Amino acid sequence: MAETAKLVVGSEQVELPLFVGTEGERAIDISRLRSDSGLVTLDEGYVNTGSTRSAITFLDGERGILRYRGYPIETLCANCDFVEVCYLLIYGELPTRDQLEAFRASICRHTMLHEDVRQFYNGFPSDAHPMGILASVVAALSTFYQDSLDPHNPRHVEVSIHRLLAKLPTIAAYSHKKSVGQPFIYPQNERSYCDNFLQMMFAVPCEPYESDPDFVHALNLLLICHADHEQNCSTSTVRMVGSADANLFACVAAGISALWGPLHGGANEAVVNMLERIRDDSGNVQKYVNMAKDRNGGFRLMGFGHRVYKNFDPRAKIIEAECRKLLSKMSIRDPLFEIAQQLEDVALNDDYFVERKLYPNVDFYSGVIYRAIGIPVPMFTVLFAMGRLPGWIAHWVEMHELSNKRIYRPRQVYTGPTEREFVPVNQRG
Ligand code: CMC
Numbered sequence: 001m002a003e004t005a006k007l008v009v010g011s012e013q014v015e016l017p018l019f020v021g022t023e024g025e026r027a028i029d030i031s032r033l034r035s036d037s038g039l040v041t042l043d044e045g046y047v048n049t050g051s052t053r054s055a056i057t058f059l060d061g062e063r064g065i066l067r068y069r070g071y072p073i074e075t076l077c078a079n080c081d082f083v084e085v086c087y088l089l090i091y092g093e094l095p096t097r098d099q100l101e102a103f104r105a106s107i108c109r110h111t112m113l114h115e116d117v118r119q120f121y122n123g124f125p126s127d128a129h130p131m132g133i134l135a136s137v138v139a140a141l142s143t144f145y146q147d148s149l150d151p152h153n154p155r156h157v158e159v160s161i162h163r164l165l166a167k168l169p170t171i172a173a174y175s176h177k178k179s180v181g182q183p184f185i186y187p188q189n190e191r192s193y194c195d196n197f198l199q200m201m202f203a204v205p206c207e208p209y210e211s212d213p214d215f216v217h218a219l220n221l222l223l224i225c226h227a228d229h230e231q232n233c234s235t236s237t238v239r240m241v242g243s244a245d246a247n248l249f250a251c252v253a254a255g256i257s258a259l260w261g262p263l264h265g266g267a268n269e270a271v272v273n274m275l276e277r278i279r280d281d282s283g284n285v286q287k288y289v290n291m292a293k294d295r296n297g298g299f300r301l302m303g304f305g306h307r308v309y310k311n312f313d314p315r316a317k318i319i320e321a322e323c324r325k326l327l328s329k330m331s332i333r334d335p336l337f338e339i340a341q342q343l344e345d346v347a348l349n350d351d352y353f354v355e356r357k358l359y360p361n362v363d364f365y366s367g368v369i370y371r372a373i374g375i376p377v378p379m380f381t382v383l384f385a386m387g388r389l390p391g392w393i394a395h396w397v398e399m400h401e402l403s404n405k406r407i408y409r410p411r412q413v414y415t416g417p418t419e420r421e422f423v424p425v426n427q428r429g
Pocket of ligand 1: 293308
């Protein structure tokens with residue numbers, strides 16, 4: 001007989017089914033709780049709420065495990081490029097050689113933006129944050145591709161997926177060119193995904209441009225590390241908006257906006273700002289650790305802590321190793337990297353951080369690599385968005401394939417005034 005959970009409330013007992021995942025996670029299915037008992041659950045910040053079943057990413061925060069479609073993140077970083085991981089996440093299996101070639105070729109064919117999209121960039125102020133531009137331009141793509149917006153039409157979905165994957169780097173690089181007043185550089189489709197992005201970022205029309213292969217490698221690795229992280233804030237946003245049957249461009253634009261927040265993807269930018277602040281304050285690491293421990297001070301060590309990881313974030317380990325390798329190969333001595341390592345040492349030996357299981361997360365070292373590549377700080381979260389895009393898409397597709405897909409509509413527990421008598425404005429004191 002299937003195992004159940006029993007909930008006793010006063011004299012009433014409610015029996016609830018248990019759902020067990022493939023990694024042995026046990027969840028109490030409360031979807032019928034209200035209709036059977038009148039009770040709702042309360043879980044502010046969704047700390048312990050499984051919003052869906054999902055077969056895309058497994059993570060075990062206690063053991064520091066992260067796997068996409070069953071493959072450990074370490075294995076994927078060592079053996080794949082980002083495009084191959086996109087295929088894996090979206091279609092569920094590693095591609096054959098032919099499938100991968102066809103996928104790459106299709107993405108290459110969609111890299112250009114409609115020429116009218118370029119005009120949008122003239123409307124933004126020159127100091128516009130590139131995440132604002134990214135969200136706006138991605139949302140605007142829905143107005144250019146009105147022929148393929150139906151989330152229930154597999155052909156529409158497929159072409160929108162390829163367009164988004166292909167065009168996001170172009171949109172991102174144009175926002176950088178706009179901010180530095182340089183001409184936009186068209187994509188070159190014979191280049192690989194990351195190489196092409198770097199040339200759109202850094203080439204100028206008057207000179208030939210070759211990307212550094214080490215930068216291409218590091219960028220692939222960073223994008224893979226960011227590619228999915230199950231039901232995080234931006235992915236849940238994409239699924240939430242998608243549950244209303246909004247088109248894929250609108251959903252991804254919403255995900256980009258969620259990612260922008262400094263508690264989420266915006267943390268990589270905040271980390272570098274914090275490391276610069278410490279450097280300019282005579283490198284006094286202990287002072288900032290003490291500030292972070294003062295619960296009334298409102299200061300946090302950015303790049304530390306995670307809702308799910310209560311052990312080392314495996315992505316942080318991979319990125320730190322790449323950071324060390326890249327900086328030593330390029331003979332760069334970056335004081336921010338040194339401060340980051342000192343901060344990590346001090347924090348990991350401090351009771352406050354040990355007790356709360358606060359470790360460096362994915363954003364802690366990524367900014368140091370971006371700096372070495374020459375990517376400006378406001379573009380860091382844009383890079384995170386480029387990495388997270390296949391995850392958003394995979395979740396959007398998975399949600400639409402659920403046999404019991406319904407619009408996301410959480411309950412609440414109302415705490416406002418009970419019914420009151422209306423007083424006309426001229427009688428209010
Ligand atoms: N520095 C100092 N104290 C911290 C930190 C930090 N970075 N993070 C958590 N704490 C403390 C917090 O004050 C609380 O202490 P207490 O129990 O005494 O009240 C305890 O640790 C638990 O923190 P929480 O805020 O309840 O944990 P959460 O799961 O709600 O938040 C987090 C997770 C990632 C938002 C948080 O750790 C944080 O703000 N970190 C800094 C921002 C950051 O690096 N974000 C990137 C996350 S990883 C990439 C991504 O998701 O995009």
